[in-house]
Amino acid sequence: MLMGELSRRSGVPVATIKFYLREGLLPPGTPTAATRASYGEDHLRRLRLIRALLEVGEVSVATIRTILAVVDDRSVGVHQMLGAVQYALGPRLTPPTDGDPHWEAAGREADDLISDMGWIVAPEAPARTLLTATLAALRRTGSAPSGAGLHAYAEALSRLAASEVASLEPAGSPESPAARIALTESAVVGMVLHERVIIALRRLAQEDASARRYG
Amino acid sequence: MLMGELSRRSGVPVATIKFYLREGLLPPGTPTAATRASYGEDHLRRLRLIRALLEVGEVSVATIRTILAVVDDRSVGVHQMLGAVQYALGPRLTPPTDGDPHWEAAGREADDLISDMGWIVAPEAPARTLLTATLAALRRTGSAPSGAGLHAYAEALSRLAASEVASLEPAGSPESPAARIALTESAVVGMVLHERVIIALRRLAQEDASARRYG
């Protein structure tokens, strides 16, 4: 497949594909002449993955590059891959250096919740920082949620996450390297886009609840 | 309170506060002289709200301006406010003009889910578009979730949303205009930041589930 066909089939402009090649998001095609290279179905698949992460997942180009490097690294297993993706996605928030009481209280609340749930998570997990930062911001604005509400969220998400992780490796270990990559790409896009699905469903449910109560 | 004190108490640089004033995110202080204005606690509260939405909620300045305009509009009720905020947050995705089969299948799936759940949502609700776009992207990348999984998500979020909406108006209607604004700000920050809480909890639960299964 030539650049033009890749562009046509993916809906991505040629100049943009070239940009992704320069940025290392897309591996180069196999050159057939000085001014010609051939691209395969895997390029098309990768391109769709990039666009999904960018347009729907709102993931930055730099983060996508990091994620794809993990996807292409055959030495990492499913668990490490999930962790690496979470680390790449994780908030680039800087915790306050001084002793911010809101931050510290939020950190304690997050730690308590995690241990109450019996969750096994790394101390430096970015999601932990994200939770702390969000709880701290809620405290700062005087809108801290109740502990009971947090637990309800956690219980619900615990069940959803368990079933999703269980479906990650449907048929044993991957057969070929290409199949492994396709499977890993699918897991990544699932991780990122399911978050969007959850947000969309939550907003829809909220609109419904609000309509019933006030509408 | 003078600009300097507002800056010190909020942790936001003076130049940035001036920028928010210019952008209309922060109402001007009451001028006391040609080069002096006085700011109150409401400015401090609003500034914290802006920072929470920006830094944790990842909401753009333009969107925050739109949201704050709704918050300050005393003529809108809770339900309309929620709708307006969702509309402002909503994806700025453009649905494909041509008949994209993935998009259309995703749209049908979203509509089916909404009617299965018995949800009352506007046909043009941005969350509906977000759901459609995300399902379409999942289809394009060959990672479409199962209908059963979607229903499980929807059920869980339906319960969470109902309890959150129920807690929006804790003690009847607001007393003073200032109290109404404070309550509305709290509702907005809750809407936006609780989404982050959910994402953080999901990632934590996923890490735990993955650790138990593969770690």
Next chain:
DNA sequence: ACTATTAGATAGCAGTACTCTCTAATGGAT
């Protein structure tokens, strides 16, 4: 009187995701 601070305005800056332009080489059509 002097220094620090402020309002208000304008300009600049760093990062992001492209988009455009150019050159030289090549492929297919006529």
Next chain:
DNA sequence: ATCCATTAGAGAGTACTGCTATCTAATAGT
């Protein structure tokens, strides 16, 4: 054989975002 479209590869340019810096004139506190 010769044209025209297409391509690789490289570099510069663009539009937008969220600040940040600089300047002027006015004022407050010491």
